[in-house]
Amino acid sequence: MEERTIKSLKAVKVGIAGNIMLAIFKVVLGILAHSIALISDGVDTAIDVVKSFIVYRGIKIAGEPPDSSHPYGHGRAETIASNIIGISVIFAGILIIIQSIATFGKTNALETLMLIGAGTSIIGKIILSTYMSQVGKKFSNQALLADAKDYLGDVFASSAVVVGALLIIFTGKTFFDGIASIVVALIIMYMGYKVLQPGLQEIMEEQDNPEIVEKIEQIVNEFPKAINPHLIRMSKLGSYYIVDMHLEFPGSMSIEESHRIVNMIEKEIKSKIPEVQDITIHVEPFGNK
Numbered sequence: 001m002e003e004r005t006i007k008s009l010k011a012v013k014v015g016i017a018g019n020i021m022l023a024i025f026k027v028v029l030g031i032l033a034h035s036i037a038l039i040s041d042g043v044d045t046a047i048d049v050v051k052s053f054i055v056y057r058g059i060k061i062a063g064e065p066p067d068s069s070h071p072y073g074h075g076r077a078e079t080i081a082s083n084i085i086g087i088s089v090i091f092a093g094i095l096i097i098i099q100s101i102a103t104f105g106k107t108n109a110l111e112t113l114m115l116i117g118a119g120t121s122i123i124g125k126i127i128l129s130t131y132m133s134q135v136g137k138k139f140s141n142q143a144l145l146a147d148a149k150d151y152l153g154d155v156f157a158s159s160a161v162v163v164g165a166l167l168i169i170f171t172g173k174t175f176f177d178g179i180a181s182i183v184v185a186l187i188i189m190y191m192g193y194k195v196l197q198p199g200l201q202e203i204m205e206e207q208d209n210p211e212i213v214e215k216i217e218q219i220v221n222e223f224p225k226a227i228n229p230h231l232i233r234m235s236k237l238g239s240y241y242i243v244d245m246h247l248e249f250p251g252s253m254s255i256e257e258s259h260r261i262v263n264m265i266e267k268e269i270k271s272k273i274p275e276v277q278d279i280t281i282h283v284e285p286f287g288n289k
Contacts, residue, residue: 004139005059011135011144012056015151018128019048026117033113037161037181040096041121044154044188047092051085051150055143058082072278076237079202082146086196089150093189100181111165114177118161125154140240140275142202146195153191157184202236209234212241212273219268223261225249227286240277243269251285258283 026042058081066073129151136144164180167173213232220229227248235242247265249258262281270276 008059016052029117033110038117040181078143081143083199089192093185096185104178111168114165118158121158156187243279246282248286
């Protein structure tokens, strides 16, 4: 198993362990505090645990080598895991709103316990989000970055619980617990959308990295006999790209010579752009219409 997969799986395990502890802590404290907002926050963290198991499986599948059924590898498993996270987060937000409306004004929350639970959650989630983001960026892991964004959303959600508790302290009105719970749900849904968006773009083959196209053109221009790089298309599979492009050569050049230059260009591109795992170059005679 390559380093990228090992480190990514380790990060997911850390996230699972941290979220299990936070979920239990917040749900138990929420029940003791009669706070629907803190319970909602805890349930959201419990859902994070389930999502992390999905991410873990997605990363393991993505780390498998190409085979006859998947000649370009299994990198898109990370994207699928990321999309599942986004959809499940939005769904969790909807359920929390429904529950918050059903119990609005019917609870007498204990603000001190709300502050303790939400404050602990904020610290824990900042640590987890920072760690997951660092690992995700280092290894270009879409699923880990999605998890990091989700954890950051949890920080804002817990902050809403803190605000709700403070409003209860200053006003004596416990219905602010219900309002805080709805705010938590809206934040959760927004973060779910932000997680889902890049995954959908990848599945729809959106060309999202013009910098790589520019680098490819620069590399090709280093070879005088290679002319007019065009129709450069990229397909993103998890952390890497599959590139397809057209390139012109003088009509008098032999197939053997053009093939030799194409091989040199492919090696140079893979060497200078690590994100490119595979590249196919279509050879055309110069001035081809």
